[in-house]
Amino acid sequence: MEFNKPSPLKMTGNLIDNFKMFKQEFQIFFDATECHMKKEATQVAILLNLLGPDGLKVYNTLKVKNETVCEILNALECYCISRKNEIMGQYLFFTRNQGAEEPFENFYTDLKQLIKTCGFDQFEEKLLRIQIVLGISNKDVQTSLLMEDLPLERVVNECRAAEQTESNRRVIREDNTKLLFNMETSQKPKYGTNSNGRSTQESNSMSDSRQLIKTCGFDQFKEKLLRIQIVLGISNNDVQTSLLREYPPLERAVNHWRAPEQTKLNRKVIRENNTTSKSLFNIEINQKPKYRTNSNGRSTQESNSKSGYKDVKYIKAFFL
Secondary structure (H helix, E strand, O other): OOOOOOOOOOOOOOHHHHHHHHHHHHHHHHHHOOHHHOOHHHHHHHHHHHHHHHHHHHHHHOOOOOOOHHHHHHHHHHHHHHHHHHHHHHHHHHOOOOOOOOOHHHHHHHHHHHHHHOOOHHHHHHHHHHHHHHHOOOHHHHHHHHOOOOOHHHHHHHHHHHHHHHHHHHHHHOOOOOEOOEOOOOOOOOOOEOOOOOEHHHHHHHHHHHHHHHOOOOHHHHHHHHHHHHHHHOOOHHHHHHHHHOOOOHHHHHHHHHHHHHHHHHHHHHHHHHHHHHHHHOOOOOOOOOOOEOOOOOEHHHHHHHHHHHHHHHHHHHHO
16 A cells, blocks of 8 residues: 655755655655664664655755664754754844944844854954945945945944044034033023123123033143133124234133123214214204294394204303
């Protein structure tokens, strides 16, 4: 009586499903032909014969301690499972790219985890380096890394340094971040004057600079760097240009900074006084009144004009 033989084990496609089908067909055939009644060596020979050429090649690469049907089937199953994991792991590894806002350290850590299931063995470091270069999101860094053949450690350091540099640039560009060399605000508040006649803007800015520089650890360079910040942070562009033309000490730089503030305040006072003076010396009326003659034969317009002239002389004498 003849029985259907199982199909050879296919080593392409879904290996797990292929092995499960082969194992089921083999066990049916094994029981139907009462192979278990035969010697162990005969049972092994029947199994190897039914494996087919591809399955036999795989078997020759396996290290089976006990040459039994059960042990051989277990070894083949482990191989198919690991092989499936390797293919999936390799797929995940080579398709892993860094996200637009993803930190490099997260991307690098993920690649190191994925490569463990790829079975690259001694080529792990080389392929890890390749995938970092291929998957990094910063195209400028990628171009730089493609110009020379760097080892893995240097590639990682280059990527970390570039990311840190970009992070520092973003911090500097933030409008509301108070840094020693970039103290700016989006809106300028209105400032008055303090008891010394200086604007509160000047006092606050100088106070902020002095407080910030205490936390910078510059020690003996505090005066020099405070002077630099005065030049960089001053809002008056004309004064800034003037300070940049020479190299004044801190005291002169501060005085140079304060002088325009005082000048601006004086001009404001003068403008206010001029406005008051104009209101006194520029009296106009929309309609001219009709004048009559007085008892001396002069018009009331002429008399009023002379009287007004005297009043003007008194006003001038008062202000001058």
